[in-house]
Amino acid sequence: MSLDKISNTIQKYWFMFTELVKRDFKQRYKRSILGMAWSVLSPLLTLLVMKIIFSTFFSKNIPHYTIYLLSGNIILSYYKESTKNGMRSLTSNAKIFTKINVPKWLFLLSKNVSALVNFGLTLLVYFAFCIFDRIEFSPRMVILIFPSLCLLILNIGIGAILSAMYVFFEDTSYLYDVVLTLLTYVSAIFYSVSMFTRDVQRLFLLNPVYVYIKYFRMVVIDGVVPSLSYHLLCVFYAVFYLSIGMTIYKKYNHKFLYYL
């Protein structure tokens, strides 16, 4: 293929991608200002309820409890939203790709963009609360881009796996809801893992969402940059799930059609 042709192809796909992103945004916010505000308000409401209820139990042992809660909340809700949207990316666009020849992963990526932008908005709220909670800002916090990036890649990977499963099995969405509920409890959103023995604490690291939440808390609350091996763990989860997702897409790319 000549260079000209490659750049042409990239341009073509980029245009498709931007138009799909535009559509997903319009679908999401339905042209309302409240829609945008809601994505910020909803984690705040969750925070408020959690703060009121769990403060009595946990706030004595956990410093900066508000930020502790918020770190868990925004990351978990980003993960939830992104993977749930990703799960539907194939089935909701079935009418398009069964009639027009388009690369299917574009639908997944575009769904992830709108969730990512939403995460960006909640991050703004997060930093505003850091000021309230008298947390000192330092240049160190720039490194939070790293776990966010890993999280994005993880979400794309999980989204790919789920979207393929959802094509084959209709009850995937119900089963995944159950998984998400369980995930909420094992991600140490409102409690601290220090209550458990060291071995159990290590088990928590099997949960990638918890790993990224812990990264945020280490940088923002404890004021330390995690070790190199911790970084490697973050990368491992992202790459691991992405490669599973890509393998599935590669294998079933032309079989989705039979199931829709």
Add this chain to the structure above:
Amino acid sequence: MSVIDCQHVSIRYITGDFKSIGLKEYVVRRLTRNYHVKEFWADKDVTFRLEKGDMLGIIGSNGAGKSTLLKAITGIMVPTGGHIRVNGNIAALLELASGFDGDMTVRENTYLRGALLGYTRKFLDEKYDEIIRFAELEDFQDYMFKQLSSGMKSRLAFSIACLVNPDILILDEVLSVGDGAFRKKSGAKMTEIINSGVTAILVSHVMPQVRELCNKILWLEHGKQIAFSDDVETICDAYEEFLNNPDKKKKPPKNEKQLLELSEKYKVRMALEREKKEQAEREKLAKAVADLEAQRKAAGEGDDAGKG
């Protein structure tokens, strides 16, 4: 270099229990060995080649594998066996009115669909006005897509797909869309594209249309290729004769000899029918003449009686 080259293309479909059973059900069925999947070949060993400017007609009864073959040519499906080579960009009109977003405006939908069809932004910017004008939706550009009538929707779909100059045009039983005036207009546009020297594929059940437009013909029956030829008339004759046979278990011709026999039979039948028709016509005429004569006679006799 040929524009479309299909070599021994086979496409396998799967049907059976797997559709709309959940993961739990799937696991249970797998464990109880109650999970059955059937395979069938929608297309089996189809081979043909088209040069620039060719117009191919694909004929065959329902379920012959025509639409599946079109999907493979457009790249939506991938053949299980064999290979397809396509040179040039394809405009395919396969139920295009679906897949729009009801909550987006006409303008937004036009850009989205254009992008998905592989147009560049620059191209769409240039062509947008023309598309809207052709679809006659100038006053509806900022309406939500769901507010349009179904006629308007198909007009828009048609205009977006056809206002490019494709190298290859694929038509699945549509030569024109919409109502009244637009039907004429879209038909004219189709003819214009076809005459401009594109390579086109037409799936149709309207035999006079196929005979008139196509210079090559492919006959499929239950996924099998019965014939591919540039002798359109002979194949169409044989096909019509085949359709004419009321026997439910009828077999399509197996070789060229049987095919030619069928087409001969058709010619004989047509000749016979023509003769019968002419005979009937003649008889009708003779009867009319006789009637007239009898009337006149009766009138004459009446006069005679009056005189007497």
